[in-house]
Amino acid sequence: MVGKTARVVIACAAAAMVTAGGGAPVASAAPAFGEYVALGDSWSADASLSQATGEFVPLACAQSQGSYPKQVAAALAVPVFRDATCGGATSVHMTGPHSVPFGVNPPQFDRLTASTDLVTLGIGGNDAGLAATVQQCVTGDAALSPCLDTLVDGDVDQMSLNIAAAEQKVTATIDGIRQRSPRARILLLDYFEGVTTGPGCFPTVPISDADADWLGRKLIELNAMLARVARATGVELVDTYSTSSGHDACQPPGVRWAEGLVPWSSNPPGLAVPFHPNQLGADHQARRVLAALGR
Template identity: 40%
Template sequence: MNSVRSKSTWRTVRGSAVALALTATTVAATATGALAAADDTPSYVALGDSMASGPLIPDITGPVACGRSTHNYAHELASSLGASLRDVTCSGAKSQHMTEKQSLSLLDIPMGSAPPQFDALRADTDLVTLTIGGNDAGLVGIAQDCTTLDPNATPCKERYTAGGVDQVGQRLAEFAPRLADVLDGIHQRSPRARVVVTGYGLYIKPGGCWPLQPVLPVDADFLQGSVDRMNTVIAEQSAAHDAQYIDLATPSKGHDACQAPSAKWVEGYVPTAPAAPLHPNRRGEENYARIIGAHLQDD
């Protein structure tokens, strides 16, 4: 099975990365040749959307419209692993943009395009992380549509379930086979890579915190419930296509947008830290990297 093969490979390159990080004293003590060569540095490719790219978190790298930060979880993880990183995450990315170019814009001003993210994959890639699905499901747009300062407003949940039609459920049903194709495509292009797929974090606590975050309690549960349902789809497809799913929602408890600025990992509708609305802040990205890294070390 590829999962066994990729885990074995990852253990090897992880050990090499640790060796490369030894102190000068240890280097002297192991001058007999125990150190790994520089070519053994793990090769890491980060794929995904704005949850992974870290928009508006200083500093910007790559296309401005992709909102790619030098402190997103990929950069933090690569630093901790001693890995060589190719980060092609991009705000607005959908599953189709793994194999198709993505048109970019900023404030409705065309900003060219980003190449297909799969262009970054190589046959010798050791680690791939993927965060995708939020734009396929349109969850940011739904969250924006659900804002209200009227406590007596009709819950927006009713619009997305009108006539017994579950619009989010339909979108997620369409997303599932697309994610399956993405995972298969990663394995085809990088057959030795360990493939790690993250879920999305906890954005708002049960019942919300209206009016601090301007969504009614029922809609707060609807929105986070939609994220949770998407995470379930991601976990199921990961298990079925030889990838490791990492839950970010459970360890995010107590760090949602309702919390104090010093505690939250994601920003609300009006950010209190440099980050895009409804997206992780630097603290969130750092903790996501820590969580992912812990799973890599444990397996």
């Protein structure tokens, strides 16, 4: 997921991006899969500014050299690997082109073939609008709750409605993968705990306690929707959330797996995309995917 502020940071910093190593797990001796395709939004691209790469997608997709798909591909030693993940992607960008600053990411499904036998998918957060909403919650006054004030009216929670509406889109995405790659083992990832329920940490992350708690609950709703889709479609859900408690953006460097509003990461040191995984978060996702694959 990438919101408006993050896209502006990406566009301004694209020319200054540098590459760095990703700390991938050790490759296994015999490949279990022949063709691996990674699909998804910025939480699958593990959006980065300090170690972004244009190897597979336009540079402004902010795809990290140390992203979990690249770690998984290295650990599995897959002969063919294509990474279509891109910051800001929605389900629309599975079948349609995605315009980003200075380039276009082709439809992500274009990377799928009849011989693809492994697919990881991380999608839904942008379809529900949760990424943009996180940035709407930012405030300079801890007494204000801009998200609750604008998105909740009595018993009507607009974000809950958005999440429910995204369910059909994620389902259709999985159906589209199966049509193009009927042999593929499909792993659907949820979103780990970048924000948590309960009080926030204003002003370190400038979101009021009420809005922080609401965001944490909306993330749980989003992940519950993804779990329903996985059950209904028969794909495997990779649960990255339940094993990520205590590593949200409010935690100190070296402990947090996602950054806050300040676009700087200590893991690795350098420019970061606000409210997105750092390298520790990407490493966690890779471990969970490999565990699901029995590695």
